[in-house]
Amino acid sequence: MAGSSLPRRALGRTLRNYRTRAGYKQSDAGAVLETSPQSVSRMEDGQRIKISTAQIKVLLDFYGMSEPNSERDEILSLWAEVRRHDQIAKAQGTGRGWWRSYSDQLDGHFDHYLSLEAAANRLTSHQLSLIPGLLQTTEYRRGLIQASELDLSAVNIERRLEFAARRRARLDEDDFWLDALLSEAVLRHHPGGPSVMADQLRWLAEVSEHMSVTVRVVPFNVDVNSGLLFHSFTLLEFPPVTSRSVEPPVVYLEGYEGALYLDQADSITRFRRAITSIERVALSENASRDLVWRIAKECTG
Known part of the structure; x- marks a missing residue:
C-alpha cells in the first residue's frame, strides 16, 4: 500500500467488499474498466491508478449499485474525497510523501508504515526494549544506527538523522496523539552510552x-499481565474519512527481517485488550515521569 492516502485506502477497501459481495473476481472488474486485474488489485489496496469518475460509475453499475442507492452515494463521496486529497497534496507538493526522498535509507516495508503514520491521528505504542521512533532524540537514534550498521558512511548516518528529525514534527500537530506504554527495560538500555540516555530520558520526561503525548511505564515489579505475551507493537487509529466512512485501525509489528500489518477485527480486539491489561499495571503519567527523571539522574552518576 505504498503511496496510499487514507481516503484512497477506504475507497479501495469498500470497492473490494462490494465486488466480493457481488460475486466477481478482480479480472471481471478489470474487464469492465478495460484494465488489468493487477490494476484492480492495486486500486483495492489503496494505491493510485489512472481511473476516472465515469469508470467508477460504470463499475458501481456492474456491482449492482445503480442510482438511486445509498451505497453508491457512499462510494462517490469517498471518490470525491480522494480527488480533493490529491489536489491538496499536489498543491502542497506532498503527493508522494516527504519520506520518499529518504527511500535509499529506509527498509522497503517502512514506506507502508510511514503512509499509515502520516494518515493516523492517534498512535498507541507498546515497547519492550527501545524508545518509540517518534520520541527518540538525535543522539539516541545515532547510537542505534551505529550499533546496527557499523560500516554506514557518515553521510548516510546524517541523512537518517535528518529523516528522524522530520518525522518528529508530527508531535507538533494539534490533531495528533501519541500514547507510549514502555517497559522499564526501555529506560535501562543505553544506546550511545549513559550520557546519551540521560539526555534522552530528560527529553522523554519533558515531552x-x-x-498530545502520554508516557506510562510498566515497572519490573508489577504482576504478570497479558502485555508480557505480546511483542512490541503500535496501534494506529485514523480520523473519519467522510461522515459515513470510518477507516479501521491497523496494528503494526516490526521484526528484524520485515513487518506485519493486522487490520482484522478479531486481531484489533486482542490488541486492544492487551493495551487495557498493560494500562492496568502501568504507573500513572506523573509516577512514570518521576521514574524517568530518577533513572536519568542515575545515568549521570
Whole structure:
C-alpha cells in the first residue's frame, strides 16, 4: 500500500467488499474498466491508478449499485474525497510523501508504515526494549544506527538523522496523539552510552508534559499481565474519512527481517485488550515521569 492516502485506502477497501459481495473476481472488474486485474488489485489496496469518475460509475453499475442507492452515494463521496486529497497534496507538493526522498535509507516495508503514520491521528505504542521512533532524540537514534550498521558512511548516518528529525514534527500537530506504554527495560538500555540516555530520558520526561503525548511505564515489579505475551507493537487509529466512512485501525509489528500489518477485527480486539491489561499495571503519567527523571539522574552518576 505504498503511496496510499487514507481516503484512497477506504475507497479501495469498500470497492473490494462490494465486488466480493457481488460475486466477481478482480479480472471481471478489470474487464469492465478495460484494465488489468493487477490494476484492480492495486486500486483495492489503496494505491493510485489512472481511473476516472465515469469508470467508477460504470463499475458501481456492474456491482449492482445503480442510482438511486445509498451505497453508491457512499462510494462517490469517498471518490470525491480522494480527488480533493490529491489536489491538496499536489498543491502542497506532498503527493508522494516527504519520506520518499529518504527511500535509499529506509527498509522497503517502512514506506507502508510511514503512509499509515502520516494518515493516523492517534498512535498507541507498546515497547519492550527501545524508545518509540517518534520520541527518540538525535543522539539516541545515532547510537542505534551505529550499533546496527557499523560500516554506514557518515553521510548516510546524517541523512537518517535528518529523516528522524522530520518525522518528529508530527508531535507538533494539534490533531495528533501519541500514547507510549514502555517497559522499564526501555529506560535501562543505553544506546550511545549513559550520557546519551540521560539526555534522552530528560527529553522523554519533558515531552510527556505535552498535551498530545502520554508516557506510562510498566515497572519490573508489577504482576504478570497479558502485555508480557505480546511483542512490541503500535496501534494506529485514523480520523473519519467522510461522515459515513470510518477507516479501521491497523496494528503494526516490526521484526528484524520485515513487518506485519493486522487490520482484522478479531486481531484489533486482542490488541486492544492487551493495551487495557498493560494500562492496568502501568504507573500513572506523573509516577512514570518521576521514574524517568530518577533513572536519568542515575545515568549521570
